[in-house]
Amino acid sequence: MKIKLTFILLVISFLANSQRFIKYDRKDFTSSTVNIYSVFVDKNDNVYAGTSHQLFRFNGLKWDSLITNYSVGSVHAITQDKTDSIRFGVINNGVYSTLDMTSVNRTSKRLLNNWVNVLKTDAQGKIWVGTNGAVSVIDGETVTNYTSENGLKGSGVNTIKIASNGNVYIGTEAGVSIYNNGNWSYLTVDSGLVSNNVKAIEIDGNGHLWIGTYDKGISKYDGKNWVVYNNANTNSSLFTDEIKDLLWDGTSMWVVGFNLAKFSFNTWTLYNSYSKDPVFPQKLASDSKGNIWISSLTAITMYNKSSETPNSVSPAIENLITFYPNPTKDNICLSGAIDNEVIDIYTMTGTLVFSSQIKDNKIDLTRLNRGSYFISLKNKKGKSIIKQIIKE
Numbered sequence: 001m002k003i004k005l006t007f008i009l010l011v012i013s014f015l016a017n018s019q020r021f022i023k024y025d026r027k028d029f030t031s032s033t034v035n036i037y038s039v040f041v042d043k044n045d046n047v048y049a050g051t052s053h054q055l056f057r058f059n060g061l062k063w064d065s066l067i068t069n070y071s072v073g074s075v076h077a078i079t080q081d082k083t084d085s086i087r088f089g090v091i092n093n094g095v096y097s098t099l100d101m102t103s104v105n106r107t108s109k110r111l112l113n114n115w116v117n118v119l120k121t122d123a124q125g126k127i128w129v130g131t132n133g134a135v136s137v138i139d140g141e142t143v144t145n146y147t148s149e150n151g152l153k154g155s156g157v158n159t160i161k162i163a164s165n166g167n168v169y170i171g172t173e174a175g176v177s178i179y180n181n182g183n184w185s186y187l188t189v190d191s192g193l194v195s196n197n198v199k200a201i202e203i204d205g206n207g208h209l210w211i212g213t214y215d216k217g218i219s220k221y222d223g224k225n226w227v228v229y230n231n232a233n234t235n236s237s238l239f240t241d242e243i244k245d246l247l248w249d250g251t252s253m254w255v256v257g258f259n260l261a262k263f264s265f266n267t268w269t270l271y272n273s274y275s276k277d278p279v280f281p282q283k284l285a286s287d288s289k290g291n292i293w294i295s296s297l298t299a300i301t302m303y304n305k306s307s308e309t310p311n312s313v314s315p316a317i318e319n320l321i322t323f324y325p326n327p328t329k330d331n332i333c334l335s336g337a338i339d340n341e342v343i344d345i346y347t348m349t350g351t352l353v354f355s356s357q358i359k360d361n362k363i364d365l366t367r368l369n370r371g372s373y374f375i376s377l378k379n380k381k382g383k384s385i386i387k388q389i390i391k392e
Helices: 002-018
Strands: 021-025 036-041 047-051 055-058 063-065 075-080 086-090 094-097 116-121 127-131 135-139 142-146 159-162 168-172 175-180 183-187 198-203 209-213 218-221 226-229 245-248 253-256 260-264 267-270 281-286 292-296 299-303 321-324 331-336 342-347 352-357 362-364 371-378 384-391
Touching (some): 036 281, 047 075, 075 116, 094 116, 127 159, 209 245
Antiparallel strands (some): 036 047, 086 094, 127 135, 168 175, 281 292, 292 299, 321 331
């Protein structure tokens, strides 16, 4: 009986891991030679892929082309406008709309450059267009262009992040330009940024700015202090210093370089199973279920959120530690083989509330408001045990 049980557990584990990454490769996009450059998820969880010839939409079963009459060129950027139509940016061809296939481009004397790298839609419905020569703002029939002559630092716009406070962060080869209501400010190596060659920008649950660079990893900025994650920093486990995209999913920061990684509860996770398929990941998107969609040159891959296990240590070790009572009104007690010294308490969105030393196998939670939280324990070997608790 013991042998049979072990076999069943191994099979279940194998099946769960095999479904962690669901891949749609070139043959799903009608051509074995197509390259895939971008991915986007709209308000209704429809997934779009920009390729070297077309724009595709996933209907849950297959990928259908949205451009049937001709090839527009390589689609490197996708967004949804205020009418819920899909806008997509084409290399050397400007910005198109799926509503009527009209375009905004240099020929119409509206964009200064047709090489579109990134598209973002702000809270007012304006579309921010990052090109190789400017950042342009499409507001209905009006297009405003910003260059190094009127505020933008640098010229090649690689990434744009629009914050809830109205700040627009624009990453170029000359650092980060920050636009808000006509005013400009900047983050560069002179400010503390690890490199001016910025490729990705994201904001985490604490409001901290994550800036991915082309050559020196990631700089994290809380408004006062900088933290660097790269191969030269022994406190990090990054697989590469060339960062292509960043995505905050509500609890974790996802990173794409030459491969895929996740930073969650102060711990880096590298996805080795994804790395066995060298598909050169490019961009990230997420859906309402928490699934992560990754575009690469040869495939669109979905990271299946439901495949996650709640803890990063083996069940055998996890079961040695008990948290009680849960729910609790004041203290959580711990029993079992514990060699941990410090615990971290996080909100359900991944915001660190406080850190504390374990004393007499108890954790004082009286300072917490009512609600659900995560407790993260890290042992001396660096393994994390994460538990959900409820404060009444």
